[in-house]
Amino acid sequence: MRYLYYPGCSLEGTALEYDTSTRAFLAALGVELREVDQWTCCGATAAQSTSSLLALVLPARNLALAEKLGDRDEILVPCSACYLNLKHVEVKAGRDGRLLGRINEVLAVEGLHWSGGTRVRHLLEVAARGVGPEAIAQGLKRPLGDLVVAPYYGCQCLRPYALFDDPEAPRSMEGLIEATGATVHPWSAGARCCGAAHMSTHRQVALELVTSILRKAKGAHVIVTVCPMCQMNLEGYQKRISKTCGEDLRVAVVYLPQFLGLALGLSPDDVRLDLNLAVTETFRRRVAGLEKAIGSPGASKR
């Protein structure tokens, strides 16, 4: 399996461990990635709130660069916000020739052109559909049978385009988690909004949403995510939230390829577990092989 690769801005900075672990996890399974050189920002939610044309042109520029590379037509994107922006262009310009023309009119100032052939794939789609749970089970080197894992999908890899999972009750991570031997935490918050950029602009509102998600995650040892924004919101404010609501809501939060990579035998350093903001001591010791098994969450959790 070979894919073009668009990491996106977060994966160079605050989500560096998502980039490292995505590459390491896929390499361990023999999936080849080729990064699109000279890629630029997809516009995030900022472009959309400013100019509708810019919101399509910024991601389209990257699709044009990808197409120029020529050898593959599928581009893998780990960040859900980047994924949706690129997907918007694929879908909208794909069915509206006039729009595609307008986008290309702008891209022409850089000598670029996108003909519409590139397919955008989220990392989760590739992991669940391309790689599949069987490959994880076959390559399993560090069974994680005693862990309870809460799969957190967020919004933008699921909605509005329901391409590889149920956008209301997603389950694509469950097979992958079960393939590691771990148990899936039964909860209904996996597709609930984390507040996204409101954490910067409407802090209290976003904290409410994160609190409700963390409450529902009680009983899990670890939350697994597939988006840098969700990851940061869920991991970055746990101490403060626990203090505010007077109960211990701290829980490990890691990216899906980190979790699966560990199960495939990669070391905590290989997946840069040192960069995560919320990794409980028990989780760290367990995946480092210092503890054979850990008790139920809450008992001797921290």
Place this chain on the structure above:
Amino acid sequence: MAISHILPRPLGEGRGEGIKSAVCGRARYKEEGMALGGYTEKGEGVSLLSGVRDSIRSCIQCGTCTASCPLSFAMDQTPRRMWRMVLAGREEELFRTRTFALCSACYCCTLRCPRGLPLTEAMAALKRLAAGRNLHKGTTLFYRSFLDCVRRSGRLRETPFMMLYFISMKNPYLPIRFVPLAWKLLARKKVSLMPVPPVSRPLEALFRKVEELEEGS
């Protein structure tokens, strides 16, 4: 049980291909008119708002959007009531609410709207209108700082972006709120306080062309 299981699905059922056709079928919302020839690139406020109104004209006020919205608890007007204001052209009232500013683009309402309306995109259009009127300053300046950084360096760098945001907000107490998180990120070298070396502004021509086209239309 999620509401999607109760609502009729135009095509197919269950997971996999069924879902794909069901949701995308419904989500083939009337965005064509909005994406280009519609209101998004016209210059003035009145025609812009009428574009939003056109895109949601078949709203039946069922309230599924309100029931689906994870942010409705923080809104002063529910989404359903806000769409009513759009339909009725009650502009002044509309731009007094912070309802659309609180949309986090989770797409729940878009997915569930029984009329298949592009509600999340209409929310974004209202945000653009508000930005044009200098309303919701915090959010507008946040996004503007973001795009300034992207325009300058092609990719977003957190530190210069947040610096620009703080400066534009002119509130000396604002940065304090970000100290605990910034501290954790700095400790892991995920962000840096070192000045960013000057770059070649790789997106300048592209930004200019977009501005030129939008002014022209």
